[in-house]
Amino acid sequence: MSFVTHLECSYTGEQYEANRPHNLSKAGKPLLVRYNLDAVKSALTKEKLATRTEGFWRYRELLPVTQAGNRVSLGEVVTPLVLLPRSAETLGFSGEIIVKDEGRLPTGSFKARGLCLAVSMAKEFGLSHLAMPTNGNAGAALAAYARAAGMRATVFCPDDTPRVNIEEIALQGGETYLVNGLITDCGKIVGEGKEAVGWFDVSTLKEPYRIEGKKTMGLELAEQMSWELPDAIFYPTGGGTGLIGMWKAFDELEAMGWIGPKRPKMIAVQASGCAPIVKAWEAGEEHAPLWENAWTAAAGIRVPAAVGDFLIIRAVRQSDGFAIAVDEDDIFDARAEVAKSEGLLLCPEGAATYAAFKAALADGRIAQTDRVVLYNCATGLKYPMTAESKTIDRHQPIDYAQFN
Ligand SMILES: *Cc1c(COP(=O)(O)O)cnc(C)c1O
Numbered sequence: 446m447s448f449v450t451h452l453e454c455s456y457t458g459e460q461y462e463a464n465r466p467h468n469l470s471k472a473g474k475p476l477l478v479r480y481n482l483d484a485v486k487s488a489l490t491k492e493k494l495a496t497r498t499e500g501f502w503r504y505r506e507l508l509p510v511t512q513a514g515n516r517v518s519l520g521e522v523v524t525p526l527v528l529l530p531r532s533a534e535t536l537g538f539s540g541e542i543i544v545k546d547e548g549r550l551p552t553g554s555f556k557a558r559g560l561c562l563a564v565s566m567a568k569e570f571g572l573s574h575l576a577m578p579t580n581g582n583a584g585a586a587l588a589a590y591a592r593a594a595g596m597r598a599t600v601f602c603p604d605d606t607p608r609v610n611i612e613e614i615a616l617q618g619g620e621t622y623l624v625n626g627l628i629t630d631c632g633k634i635v636g637e638g639k640e641a642v643g644w645f646d647v648s649t650l651k652e653p654y655r656i657e658g659k660k661t662m663g664l665e666l667a668e669q670m671s672w673e674l675p676d677a678i679f680y681p682t683g684g685g686t687g688l689i690g691m692w693k694a695f696d697e698l699e700a701m702g703w704i705g706p707k708r709p710k711m712i713a714v715q716a717s718g719c720a721p722i723v724k725a726w727e728a729g730e731e732h733a734p735l736w737e738n739a740w741t742a743a744a745g746i747r748v749p750a751a752v753g754d755f756l757i758i759r760a761v762r763q764s765d766g767f768a769i770a771v772d773e774d775d776i777f778d779a780r781a782e783v784a785k786s787e788g789l790l791l792c793p794e795g796a797a798t799y800a801a802f803k804a805a806l807a808d809g810r811i812a813q814t815d816r817v818v819l820y821n822c823a824t825g826l827k828y829p830m831t832a833e834s835k836t837i838d839r840h841q842p843i844d845y846a847q848f849n
Pocket residue numbers: 554556582583649681682683684685686687688745746792794795822823
């Protein structure tokens with residue numbers, strides 16, 4: 446069984462039946478899953494939850510899968526909170542910098558959360574062929590979970606997607622196509638191929654369940670912080686699924702009486718080469734037009750147009766947060782700084798949140814005593830790195846003084 450009552454258009458509130466596959470609502474907006482939260486509250490206690498071990502499936506009462514046998518799993522874990530004490534000290538910051546390190550999940554990124562749920566629901570509905578556009582990590586998670594569920598996955602990537610992502614998608618059985626364009630161009634192919642091929646479109650926010658998977662980041666964070674949310678969350682924002690999902694998680698937890706009304710400032714971080722949400726937020730708009738010539742090496746946030754733009758911007762506003770863009774150089778300086786001082790290798794998107802945190806601390810938007818959480822959404826190992834190493838000729842006498 447599940448506690449789902451219905452789906453709801455995030456824009457018009459129109460209701461839809463939950464027990465069949467859906468893409469966008471009639472209004473062309475994302476659908477949100479609604480639950481009988483009173484019934485969840487009766488069925489689940491914080492104490493009962495504390496005894497469970499199975500990664501984010503521990504929150505199953507707040508997830509849409511009805512049959513336990515449809516839960517597809519590759520060994521999901523609760524991702525750790527890693528403190529950055531040396532960085533705080535260097536910055537003269539007396540609060541806490543906490544990294545939620547999502548790189549420990551299957552396929553090395555938090556895309557596993559969303560795709561695990563989307564594929565599990567596809568299994569429940571008897572779908573057999575899924576397709577999506579991707580900048581890399583989503584495609585890898587889709588391919589992995591689709592194979593774990595015995596389904597086909599067809600994946601379209603911009604042709605400059607990092608090689609490692611393309612290779613992992615293909616090796617995990619994804620039928621992989623490189624497209625000479627951006628993720629939005631790839632998305633068009635998936636949308637237009639629906640009738641001709643019959644695949645199901647699992648693009649970001651174009652089916653209702655990836656949000657439910659990403660929602661578990663918010664549930665998990667709340668539980669790990671003993672149901673006391675931080676002052677601010679810095680989130681590297683592409684399609685915004687995670688930010689929207691966490692915001693939904695906090696509302697559901699409040700409705701269950703598990704947390705109070707206090708919310709973290711939700712801070713949408715983008716790269717200055719692709720910052721449609723920042724631009725719209727600064728202009729006081731709710732919708733963000735397509736960003737032309739989008740570029741950043743932080744591929745996960747190279748998303749020139751987001752269908753959930755208004756949901757991201759509303760959460761940012763309601764939380765008294767903000768949207769902020771960081772320069773490319775600052776992203777890579779931040780990656781090197783944290784890796785060298787803390788021993789934690791962030792992905793470029795995660796490094797962008799650290800760069801944004803530094804900027805917001807400097808301009809006073811973050812207070813000296815705040816507890817802030819930065820989302821590192823993938824393992825740093827999936828990205829090209831610049832090496833700084835020296836060489837030794839073992840046939841020559843070695844000058845040991847150089848190591849002093
Ligand atoms: C996809 C991705 C993001 C952006 O996530 P959204 O929830 O789609 O905004 C950020 N970082 C990494 C590493 C990603 O793969």
